[in-house]
Every structure is written in structure tokens, then in C-alpha cells.
Amino acid sequence: MMTVVERIKSREANVVVVGAGYVGLPLVVETAKAGFKTTAYDRSTEKVELLLKGVSYIKDIPTATLEPLVKSGLISASTNPDVLGEADVIIICVPTPLNKTKDPDNSFIMDAAEMIAARMKRPQLIVLESTTFPGFTREALLPRLAEGGKDGPKKPDEDFFLAFSPERVDPGNVKYFTHNTPKVLGGISSKSLEVAQAMYSCFIEKIVPVSSTDSAEMVKLLENTFRAVNIGLVNEVAIMCARLGLDTWEVIQAAASKPFGFMPFYPGPGLGGHCIPIDPLYLSWKLKTLKYDARFITLADNINSSMPEHVVTLVSDALNDRRKPVRGSKILICGVAYKRDIEDVRESPALDIIELLHRRGGEVAYTDPYVPSLRIGDHVYKRTAIEDAGAFDCVVITTDHSNVDYAKLVDRAQLVVDTRNATRALRATHGNKIVSL
Numbered sequence: 001m002m003t004v005v006e007r008i009k010s011r012e013a014n015v016v017v018v019g020a021g022y023v024g025l026p027l028v029v030e031t032a033k034a035g036f037k038t039t040a041y042d043r044s045t046e047k048v049e050l051l052l053k054g055v056s057y058i059k060d061i062p063t064a065t066l067e068p069l070v071k072s073g074l075i076s077a078s079t080n081p082d083v084l085g086e087a088d089v090i091i092i093c094v095p096t097p098l099n100k101t102k103d104p105d106n107s108f109i110m111d112a113a114e115m116i117a118a119r120m121k122r123p124q125l126i127v128l129e130s131t132t133f134p135g136f137t138r139e140a141l142l143p144r145l146a147e148g149g150k151d152g153p154k155k156p157d158e159d160f161f162l163a164f165s166p167e168r169v170d171p172g173n174v175k176y177f178t179h180n181t182p183k184v185l186g187g188i189s190s191k192s193l194e195v196a197q198a199m200y201s202c203f204i205e206k207i208v209p210v211s212s213t214d215s216a217e218m219v220k221l222l223e224n225t226f227r228a229v230n231i232g233l234v235n236e237v238a239i240m241c242a243r244l245g246l247d248t249w250e251v252i253q254a255a256a257s258k259p260f261g262f263m264p265f266y267p268g269p270g271l272g273g274h275c276i277p278i279d280p281l282y283l284s285w286k287l288k289t290l291k292y293d294a295r296f297i298t299l300a301d302n303i304n305s306s307m308p309e310h311v312v313t314l315v316s317d318a319l320n321d322r323r324k325p326v327r328g329s330k331i332l333i334c335g336v337a338y339k340r341d342i343e344d345v346r347e348s349p350a351l352d353i354i355e356l357l358h359r360r361g362g363e364v365a366y367t368d369p370y371v372p373s374l375r376i377g378d379h380v381y382k383r384t385a386i387e388d389a390g391a392f393d394c395v396v397i398t399t400d401h402s403n404v405d406y407a408k409l410v411d412r413a414q415l416v417v418d419t420r421n422a423t424r425a426l427r428a429t430h431g432n433k434i435v436s437l
């Protein structure tokens, strides 16, 4: 019988990606492009039906790329967990959110592990890509897989090989994609790492091996904590500059002229997306179990989470200067995706800003070229045409999509609160109606 590595090298290995979302779907495409028969296994019938038709639901993956791979039979999709039993390689990309008390929720990974363990018939490489805390793969996933299913326990490094590889997908990035972003890999043993390296080197240009799954898990949390803390710092700089009567953006741009020892980060209305606001809290949670208080993370979380409130204060002050209260004012939120040029609204600070203004009695509407409709709680908002900006007392730029004509927007608007510096070139001529973060 061929080993897993031999099956990988000869491209006879069947790949199953568990969770075909923002991380999983690009992986499905990459492994298929590398010649592996790949199945997207997802709980969502809606996603699976679209995939079977070759239709993409993720902006970074064009249907034109996906469709030929589906038609040629390299990609298929299923909601049936039995596909896991036919796999040689399983890559887990399910969500890892926080629960109501802001603690890690690893239940999606454990559900996937349950399905895998119950169906393991031949040696499999299993790689976890979902973000989690240091120690999770070794302490929770490994024992669950080793417990096996009805046919008894399974041996690590014989019946299955296990590794962790943090996903670094950056939605909307036009330079770095899955294949050309270096990939960190850690195994539960050198044997598992070797098998995982054999697989990933088939479709990733550069592999960065580390000594353990714990270390690979920590790499991801360092990367995202680095961003959360630096954004927290620069958001506080924006608050300080407002008190000092200084232009935050001018200060940052000038500091960025230093060719060494400084890296610019930019303030904004708050953190969004599935990673930066969440992942650092996985790390601080783990450290709490070791009786250590991760102070930088807590402070950055406090500052970043307070930004929507700060933006609402800017809006309220700007309206007040025009003798208008928030209550009854018509306010247009421009951009609800959590960052530029993408359609994802998960954890978007624009949603908090809408809610806060709504609670203060504002008549809030939104516009976003990538988001046709928006649900916040029970309320469904229909997109307003950006051409109607003039009918609003205030326009708040919360996301700076690059296909928006900001000169036209400012021309039409009565008042603009810009949280992204999208109107930098217009402040000299239209300064009387622009307030910036």
C-alpha cells in the first residue's frame, strides 16, 4: 500500500477541506490547481449547491477560476461527512469565534474532529488552519483524533499525521494570495511535520517550518496581536491629536518618512473582520489560565472597541456646530464592509456606529458598492444610492472603498465625517464641511 507521502507526490491523494469559507475556498482552489482531487465539505447546503454549479460566493475567487476546476472534476463539494473517510489529506478551516463572555469557542473544530475520527479508515494527514490558542492542537485535537471511532483508538504518526498551519489570507490583497504567502507549519512530531511539508510544498511557494504545533499557533496570535496593539496605539494617537488640535494623518505621514525604526499604522472607526478583533483574545484567555494578565491585549481591545463611540461623538459635535441634534438628523454611513474593497461585514465597526446613532435617534441609512443589503439584529437596511448623499445632514465615511468618487461625494454632501482619510486631497478646498478622525 502506498504511504500518504507517496500518494501526495503522485497526486493520487484525495483532499477534503472542511469549511469552504474565506479561508477554505481559496485552499480548495489551490490544491485543485496543484492537481489534487479536492472536495469542499461544508455544513451549508447553500454554499455546496453554489460550488457544485461552479459559482463562487467569495470576491477574491472569481467564478471564472472556479468553474473550470469544477467542470473538470478536480473540485467537488458535499454536505455529507462520509467524504472525510475517503480523504488522504484533511484541512480544517472552520470558524473559531468568541462566545458571549468573549472566551474562545472551539466547538466547530471539535465537531469536525468528531466527524473525522468516526470515519478514519486509512492513514490521513490532518491539518488545522483555524486560528486557536497555543496548545489546542496538541491538548484537545490530538487526543480526540487518537480516541478514534467505533473501530477503536488510532495511533498518531501511524494512523494519522497532525499539524497546525496558521492561515494568513488577506481578503482584497491583490499581491499576496494563498500560493505566494509564506506558510508556517508545525507538526505534533517531526514525522507529522514531514508529511505536512510534503503536502503544502505542492501548492505553496515557501514553507516556514517551526518546532511544534504550539509554536505555529503562537505565530498567528503574535501576528494579529501585533496589528491589534499597533492599531490601538494609533487610535489613541488620533484621540490625543483631536485634543491637541492636530491633524493625525499629517503627523503619521511625517513620522513615516523615517526610513528606519518606524512602521505606519492608521487609525479608523474600530477593528473588524474575523481575525484582528478576536484572535488576541484567544491568547489572553490562554494566559489567564496560566495566571498571567496579557495587559497590552486588554488595553488595545479597550481602545479599539471604544472607537465607534468616538466616531459618534465626532458626528454629534459636527452636527451640533450646525445647530442640529443627532435626533432626527439624516445620517448616511458610507462603507459598511470591515475594510476597503471587500464585501465582508463581520465585526465591522460601521455596524456599531449605525446602532449607536440609531439609538440616539438619528435616521441612519448606508451605502456600500459591495453590500446590497444589511441586517443588524431585526432591522434590515436597504442600500441607499451614493448619488443621494446631498439629502443627508451628515455623511460618515467608515470604509474607504477605492471605487468611490470622494470628490463627488464631498461636493454633494452637506457635512462629511471622514474616519479613513479618504478626503485628504479635498480638505484644503472643502475644509468647512469635512471633519476627520
Ligand SMILES: NC(=O)c1ccc[n+]([C@@H]2O[C@H](COP(=O)([O-])OP(=O)(O)OC[C@H]3O[C@@H](n4cnc5c(N)ncnc54)[C@H](O)[C@@H]3O)[C@@H](O)[C@H]2O)c1
Pocket (backbone or CB within 6 Å): 018, 019, 020, 021, 022, 023, 024, 041, 042, 043, 044, 047, 093, 094, 095, 096, 108, 109, 111, 112, 129, 130, 131, 132, 167, 168, 169, 170, 171, 274, 275
Ligand atoms: N477570513 C479571514 O480573513 C481569515 C484569515 C486568517 C485566518 N482566519 C481563520 O480561519 C478560520 C476560518 O475563517 P473563515 O473566515 O474562512 O470562516 P467562514 O465563516 O468564512 O467559513 C467557515 C465555513 O465553515 C463551515 N463550517 C462550520 N462548521 C463546520 C463543520 N463542523 N463542518 C463543516 N463545515 C463547517 C461554515 O458553514 C462556513 O462555510 C477561522 O479560525 C479564522 O479565524 C480567517
